[in-house]
Amino acid sequence: xxxxxxxxxxxxxxxxxxxxxxxxxxxxxxxxxxxxxxxxxxxxxxxxxxxxxxxxxxxxxxxxxxxxxxxxxxxxxxxxxxxxxxxxxxxxxxxxxxxxxxxxxxxxxxxxxxxxxxxxxxxxxxxxxxxxxxxxxxxxxxxxxxxxxxxxxxxxxxxxxxxxxxxxxxxxxxxxxxxxxxxxxxxxxxxxxxxxxxxxxxxxxxxxxxxxxxxxxxxxxxxxxxxxxxxxxxxxxxxxxxxxxxxxxxxxxxxxxxxxxxxxxxxxxxxxxxxxxxxxxxxxxxxxxxxxxxxxxxxxxxxxxxxxxxxxxxxxxxxxxxxxxxxxxxxxxxxxxxxxxxxxxxxxxxxxxxxxxxxxxxxxxxxxxxxxxx
Amino acid sequence: xxxxxxxxxxxxxxxxxxxxxxxxxxxxxxxxxxxxxxxxxxxxxxxxxxxxxxxxxxxxxxxxxxxxxxxxxxxxxxxxxxxxxxxxxxxxxxxxxxxxxxxxxxxxxxxxxxxxxxxxxxxxxxxxxxxxxxxxxxxxxxxxxxxxxxxxxxxxxxxxxxxxxxxxxxxxxxxxxxxxxxxxxxxxxxxxxxxxxxxxxxxxxxxxxxxxxxxxxxxxxxxxxxxxxxxxxxxxxxxxxxxxxx
Numbered sequence: 001x002x003x004x005x006x007x008x009x010x011x012x013x014x015x016x017x018x019x020x021x022x023x024x025x026x027x028x029x030x031x032x033x034x035x036x037x038x039x040x041x042x043x044x045x046x047x048x049x050x051x052x053x054x055x056x057x058x059x060x061x062x063x064x065x066x067x068x069x070x071x072x073x074x075x076x077x078x079x080x081x082x083x084x085x086x087x088x089x090x091x092x093x094x095x096x097x098x099x100x101x102x103x104x105x106x107x108x109x110x111x112x113x114x115x116x117x118x119x120x121x122x123x124x125x126x127x128x129x130x131x132x133x134x135x136x137x138x139x140x141x142x143x144x145x146x147x148x149x150x151x152x153x154x155x156x157x158x159x160x161x162x163x164x165x166x167x168x169x170x171x172x173x174x175x176x177x178x179x180x181x182x183x184x185x186x187x188x189x190x191x192x193x194x195x196x197x198x199x200x201x202x203x204x205x206x207x208x209x210x211x212x213x214x215x216x217x218x219x220x221x222x223x224x225x226x227x228x229x230x231x232x233x234x235x236x237x238x239x240x241x242x243x244x245x246x247x248x249x250x251x252x253x254x255x256x257x258x259x260x261x262x263x264x265x266x267x268x269x270x271x272x273x274x275x276x277x278x279x280x281x282x283x284x285x286x287x288x289x290x291x292x293x294x295x296x297x298x299x300x301x302x303x304x305x306x307x308x309x310x311x312x313x314x315x316x317x318x319x320x321x322x323x324x325x326x327x328x329x330x331x332x333x334x335x336x337x338x339x340x341x342x343x344x345x346x347x348x349x350x351x352x353x354x355x356x357x358x359x360x361x362x363x364x365x366x367x368x369x370x371x372x373x374x
Numbered sequence: 375x376x377x378x379x380x381x382x383x384x385x386x387x388x389x390x391x392x393x394x395x396x397x398x399x400x401x402x403x404x405x406x407x408x409x410x411x412x413x414x415x416x417x418x419x420x421x422x423x424x425x426x427x428x429x430x431x432x433x434x435x436x437x438x439x440x441x442x443x444x445x446x447x448x449x450x451x452x453x454x455x456x457x458x459x460x461x462x463x464x465x466x467x468x469x470x471x472x473x474x475x476x477x478x479x480x481x482x483x484x485x486x487x488x489x490x491x492x493x494x495x496x497x498x499x500x501x502x503x504x505x506x507x508x509x510x511x512x513x514x515x516x517x518x519x520x521x522x523x524x525x526x527x528x529x530x531x532x533x534x535x536x537x538x539x540x541x542x543x544x545x546x547x548x549x550x551x552x553x554x555x556x557x558x559x560x561x562x563x564x565x566x567x568x569x570x571x572x573x574x575x576x577x578x579x580x581x582x583x584x585x586x587x588x589x590x591x592x593x594x595x596x597x598x599x600x601x602x603x604x605x606x607x608x609x610x611x612x613x614x615x616x617x618x619x620x
Contacts, residue, residue: 006482016476020465207459207462208463212480217480
């Protein structure tokens with residue numbers, strides 16, 4: 001008499017849900033505002049590229065060569081050079097926080113250079129900010145080459161083994177190219193988990209779930225009907241991020257848009273199933289929000305490779321990240337945007353996502369009961 | 375239509391966590407009558423009602439549904455049942471009209487039947503002029519009437535109402551009862567719970583429940599005579615003292 005799944009009934013639930021969404025500024029604002037806010041924040045405010053590093057130069061040689069050396073730093077674009085006279089304690093140069101790095105040029109710098117063909121200058125770097133320190137260290141080798149060329153007027157002598165480095169896929173190591181596509185993971189995880197958990201928990205909390213369950217509607221129809229509108233909202237959020245990445249930040253997209261759509265749907269499904277599971281277990285909005293933040297933000301921000309590279313985590317955490325869909329979606333996204341990864345390369349992470357979908361959806365629908373037993 | 379659906383509750387015990395919510399309850403809900411489950415707050419009325427609509431399963435014992443005196447499976451009776459929970463379970467942001475449309479879709483009522491039924495229900499409840507008002511902005515009485523309309527939309531043969539008149543003013547309560555009597559005339563089995571003792575006397579049959587136990591059943595006047603009390607209030611106070619001693 002009552003089919004297991006009748007599209008008409010699921011549709012009526014979906015229609016009702018759309019009404020709720022359109023009349024609730026919070027949901028709508030979160031779904032559309034969050035991606036915009038995150039893109040602007042991570043795109044503009046959080047710039048991992050280091051430039052305009054304050055460099056204090058203590059030039060005790062005061063020769064042409066020493067000035068040229070400082071100019072090489074200045075003209076690299078990464079440093080802001082200021083001259084100071086050396087105080088009694090050289091390490092104090094960095095204590096005052098006035099500079100991130102200091103260049104010491106000892107007397108006889110020029111004389112040694114011309115007499116012996118080689119000369120030494122020292123750079124002190126503030127190691128208390130280790131991400132900046134690492135970047136400065138990276139710049140130095142390039143500056144050393146440029147300085148050698150400028151000061152001696154000739155190319156550095158050929159060495160038996162020469163290693164040249166070229167960065168593929170993101171030639172300038174632009175951090176926006178790296179973070180903005182990954183934002184999808186954070187935004188979709190938060191939206192998918194939190195909005196789903198909230199909407200189902202609300203029905204339990206107000207008692208309308210009891211009323212729904214007393215009608216011929218089946219749990220599957222309730223789930224499909226309630227989640228479909230949020231799936232659409234998730235896709236809209238993804239579209240916003242995609243357009244912002246391409247138009248505002250000029251991030252290339254080399255892969256297939258079809259795979260982007262498929263993997264987005266798969267990640268959204270996994271997130272929403274987690275949200276459903278949370279709401280079925282908590283049945284209260286406040287608790288649902290708290291659990292959603294745990295399940296949504298923590299893995300997607302910290303354990304997905306979004307900011308902190310998984311390769312440099314302790315081994316335990318490297319394995320831990322594998323149980324979160326966020327990590328796998330991140331691999332797919334970066335592959336699609338920057339490397340133009342094809343199916344053979346994406347098949348692995350996509351298969352994991354699919355398996356997670358099956359697992360979470362099965363678990364959530366199993367736990368979704370057609371009664372009000374505690 | 376002649377009354378036919380009845381329910382038999384047989385030795386139902388229900389544990390909710392460590393507590394015993396219902397203890398060996400047996401009672402009979404005869405077809406075509408207006409039954410009241412009465413008792414003080416927390417006595418187990420709602421728990422019993424939820425067993426009748428299948429939202430809770432007994433820990434022991436069973437609920438038997440009868441069609442013309444013959445036992446039939448729950449799945450056969452279920453589509454003929456309507457239920458109205460005690461909590462304010464409607465959607466505050468949806469209007470009366472949107473609620474009716476929503477439940478039409480859930481019950482998949484044909485458009486023609488729906489139109490006639492909707493007109494009839496709006497007339498009985500006199501909610502017609504408020505069709506576009508959101509449920510969150512209805513008065514207590516109107517809200518309960520809307521809940522009842524949603525339940526009655528599918529023309530059920532069995533209606534279960536959990537404290538339908540709590541928090542409703544006296545005039546609306548009277549109207550509500552007139553509505554219930556009209557339904558009973560159609561041969562529908564009605565089960566309501568109430569904590570108002572004056573309402574207990576308006577039922578055809580009362581089933582007295584206190585602290586999870588079924589204490590008495592019968593016509594209201596009969597029960598009071600048998601227990602030698604003048605009101606149900608008196609009866610509850612006495613039961614409470616007796617049960618507290620045990």
